[in-house]
Amino acid sequence: MSFDLLIHLVLLLLLPPFLLGVVNKTKALFAGRKGPPWLQVYYDLAKLVRKGSVFSRTTSWVFRAGPAVGLVTVILAGLMIPQGGHLAPVNFEGDLILVAYLLGLGRFFTVAAALDTGSAFEGMGSAREVTFSALTEPALFLGLFVLVRSSHSLSLSRMFGDSLPQSLGVSGASLVLVLVSLFIVMLAENSRIPVDDPETHLELTMIHEVMVLDHSGPAFGMILYSAAVKFFVLGALVARLAVPFDVGLWAWPVFMLATLGVAVLVGVVESVMARLRMVHVPSLLIAACLLSAFGVVLLVR
């Protein structure tokens, strides 16, 4: 038990930047480049922490609270999100709602911090962020509804835990739909192609990157790190759902491989398709909602 806890914490705190490295390596492979080193994101973080932050005179304490709340909420959520089939360190009935709303709280402060700069670019990014995330929420909750039904539990640790292999036979078809829907949710929540482009530095095409344009130094480092952790924890849910088998002693290696697989998949998606036009993004997110909704309907059949 304490062994699992230790691995959970180590993975949660140390692995995430590596996953971003995997995504970037995959993209480089597709583009025929050598790409940045695997550990580039760690180097970036170390560099940012040693720098100073510049604060515009327009900003207030909200601007500084944004990255802090973002980091704290995502770490707390990470403590409740299970990795592989193991119990998360913190688990109780109803934690799924707390996780979803903690991520919401983080978003509230990220967006408020962006608006605090008084910059039109950041206003634009925040408007897109809240619009799209409002549409991912129903997809997420409909997907979780299917899992609640198949596990008879309201705790993420049980929903994604040992009950998953047993429910495959009963609600396997629904779970496949939920998997696709959750993957789209994960791409949208982490500002990935086809919803957002983390690479471009042209503000008008961006959502997340443009919101954090004015952050610098340790504050920006925290944002970068929180984004990586969020990528990992949501990726962990997708990975578990993709490999919902009981593999006994091999659970940790299998989970890690599956998570790396999700990162590679994100890299592949980013390499083979372009970002959608902003006006078409809602259609994609509504499609994710409908996929989950079909999952629920299949349960009822």
Add this chain to the structure above:
Amino acid sequence: MTAAGMLLLVSAHNTVLFLAGWEIMALSALMALTAEDTHAEVRLAGYVYMVATRAGTLALFATFATMFLATGNFDFSLATAAVSPGAATAIFVLALLGFGLKAGLMPLHLWLPGAHANAPTHVSALMSGVLIKMGIYGLVRVSAMLPNPTVAQGAWLLILGVISGVLGVVFAIGQHDIKRLLAYHSVENIGIICLGLGVAHLGRALGEPGLVALGIAGAVLHTFNHGMFKALLFLAAGVVAHTTHTRSLDRLGGLLKPLPLTGALFLVGAIAICGLPPLNGFVSELLVYLGLFGVVDVDRKLLWLLGAFGAAGLALIGGLALACFVKVFGAVFLGEPRSEGCAKAHEPSVWMRLPMVVLAAICFGIGLGSPLLVPVLDHVVQAYAPIAAPSLVVRVPFTSFALLGVVLLGMFAAVFAWMNRNARSTQAPTGVGTWACGYARPTARMQYSASSFGEMLVGLGRWALRLEESPTVVRGTFARPVAFHSHVPEVVLDLVVVPFAERLVRLFRLANRLQGGDLNAYLFYVFATLVVVFLWVS
């Protein structure tokens, strides 16, 4: 007077007494609402309110009359009487109409935005916090009283709740007036409450004590919570309007600097109303969520769809409310001041700040001290339906939530302090402006305004909102200045009720001819009527 009326009606055991209290409340609220009756829009809002409240009372008269026919007395004693399904349905529908009008349930909310926006601030706070809750009180009482509750009734409450919640917040996003926006959020929160009540009613129909307990506890706690954070938001908005002389979101900005306390308190209210942890809004929405997820344990599979619909609806409401309140907080308190008035803003006297501080403390208290609420909520559940339900503690690990709330605050304080110290100890330049792509002289008007912020969401809700925009065409190399104007009308009032009423007025104008003011003509009518009556009788 309003308060006295409300006290009378909640303590009434008899429908006639209840109606008397109801009327005292409704009419004295009209007086309070039209206190500033020198403004035309205040008089209009008062008029609309009066018509709506009359219509509501009419429906209540019909409700109680039907109850009288069913039971033979004027007491709230329906539960013990044998009522035919037809009469029960009639009572349910009429009560929904009458109480729904008062509560502001979409699409019966038509009086609410105008009345809340135009009343003096403390009256808005009272109306939104307590008065509209009397409608909810009535609904809860009728729902608890109906013998043989049916699944269909619960389903209707739930569906109406989702509609009211989603549309309320979509309309709110389209508003430019801060108090009008808050008023639409009352519609949204009434929707959430109704959702909880729907779950409870469903639970009663199915004989599922778990659903009853979670649904009614969520609904009642949210009713109380909404009274707290909405009053807080209204009072803070009142301070803003008072000190800057405008309620238009697009003319405010940067107020966190001159109004640090009001701004921080508004932020507390905003987080609470979005249902985000660790404040009180989260606790009550959590109960409703748990109720909705609890539907999957019911045997009737079709109801799962209803539960999923409710959960997805509540999630959407939460996401949209977040969008809306981040917009309001950003537009009013963050960025650069957009008008002269904002620059001169100042904190109000301590007597205006104190109530807000108390309300914010309650928001924190309920959010972090939720385990202490369990006995109260259990009592509520027992009062609603005397069932053998286990205490709520068994179903909801309140302690875990409260503990994590405290951990959240502690971790935030630590990280925030670390960052502040770290940022200060370096030689990073200070006192620089926001980067504007190298543009030399950015002005405050270049900021993203509240209207632009909501534009995308308003566009997605276009099917319901009927946005009115002035066409803007920029022509030529040296274009002349163009003006742009957009407005989200109150769809139900402006596009349905008013045209319908105008038709009605035209129709009755024919009857108007009969009433010419000529005494001889009237005498002739009397004579003619008498003749007709005699002929009919004989």
